[in-house]
Amino acid sequence: MSVVVPVYDEAEVLPLFTEQLRPVLDDIGETYEVLVVDDGSKDATPVLLERIRREWPAVRVVRLRANSGHQAALSAGLARARGDWVVSIDADLQDPPESIAAMLQAARSQGVDVVYGVRTDRSTDSVFKRGTASAFYRVMGRIGRTSGPSHAGDFRLMSRATVDAVNVLPEHHRVLRLVVPALGFPSAEVGYQRAARAAGRSKYPFTKMLRLSVDSITGFSTAPLRLATWFGLVGGVAALALLVYALGSFLTGHTTPGWTSTFVAVAAVGAVQLLCLGMLGEYVGRMYTQMQGRPSYFVAYDSLAATTPDQGRRAATSSETPGSERTGR
Missing domain, CATH: 1.10.287 (Helix Hairpins)
Known part of the structure; x- marks a missing residue:
């Protein structure tokens, strides 16, 4: 299993996140890697990630040359993930790592390729955030070409076939919470209560939310x-x-x-x-x-390639995505 975690200036919450994630993954009983994509952080995140990697060998750090955005960082992680199952989750602990085990069980018991984490309770979000989120999902449900579940963000589990299908898509400004449902692969849902951010501040201000909405509408509807x-x-x-x-x-x-x-x-x-x-x-x-045809991101460093050059080079080459998701060093 690969757990893809995009981070940007998350030095305050990373220790809490790893402390909560590690026992969850150890108890699942599967071999795993935690692929943390550093999206050009400017705080102590890179130093902290190297310290965590020394203490937790399963952690793999991929660092982008510049801040490319949350969706681009997710795409970089999916392009380099090696697991048969791939989980994407943010580091702010608003999405509970404990749900990963339930997602994997649902995928195997129901024979599906995608399991969405659906926010059944968003009482910790502000009234404005809840209102705009509800409006977004209603609008996309009416005009979009996707039938994804409402209130499902970027917390999901995907099979290897799903990840490979996403990686070959050439489009720019991809919104993965809409791209994955648009593939039409068999799916299931796992509900959870959305918690408040454990530490730090949100990396999705109103301007980025607005940009994401525009990309979603223009990318999935005429x-x-x-x-x-x-x-x-x-x-x-x-x-x-x-x-x-x-x-x-x-x-x-x-x-x-x-x-x-x-x-x-x-x-x-x-x-x-x-x-x-x-x-x-x-x-x-x-x-x-x-x-x-400009790449959405450039990879500056991959700890897998740094520790095992030949294996890392082969893994990076095989997982690079054509078109918009090319990587560079």
């Missing part, structure tokens, strides 16, 4: 493009009706000059046009990024 088309049709019908009304008023001599109606009409049409152009720009931007 509904905004159809919405722009409907805006155009409605605007055309409204303009035709106004033209008929204006001609009728002119012929009957009831025209009254005024700037208010003109100003409102021009402002409304301009707003709709800008909104439509913005939607089109998001999709054109995704195509432009995809055509550039």
Whole structure:
């Protein structure tokens, strides 16, 4: 089993996380590796990871050259994970490591490829976070091409076949909580109560949440493009009706000059046009990024390659992902 843990400036919570994770994995009875992806941390996280690795040989550290984002760090971990089963989990202890055993049991007993950790209780989150999360899942459920469970984040267990399928996808700005359900592999769910962050501060401020939402919508639905088309049709019908009304008023001599109606009409049409152009720009931007073919991340260091060069080089080469998920040293 591989446990992929993306971290960024998590020096405060890492000791607590490893202290809670290690007995859970030891009790499962499976050989395992804990693949920690350091997403360009600027605090004491790299030093702390090396200390943890010396005390816990199963820990493997992969360090990215620069901060590439949570989803890119997850992708880097999936590309290098070697286990038959791969678990992705954050280090903030909001997702309980104790659920990993239940996930593995569910996968084997039900014969599924994916087991999602579903947040059945989010009372520790703020009202704003709960409200925006509920709105996000409702919107994606209506317009997206995925049928993933609601309130399932990036805490999941995947089979080797699922990870291999994810790794060959060439798309940029992937949102794994939507990519994995979109594959359509057999799945199950394990519910848990979401805890408060054990230490440190959240790495997902409002701006990153908004960016994730935009990537999710533009990556999994063409509904905004159809919405722009409907805006155009409605605007055309409204303009035709106004033209008929204006001609009728002119012929009957009831025209009254005024700037208010003109100003409102021009402002409304301009707003709709800008909104439509913005939607089109998001999709054109995704195509432009995809055509550039730039990697989403670069790997600077892999402790497996540092300790066993030949084995590490073979593992890294076999797990590199084509397209957007190329790695470099």
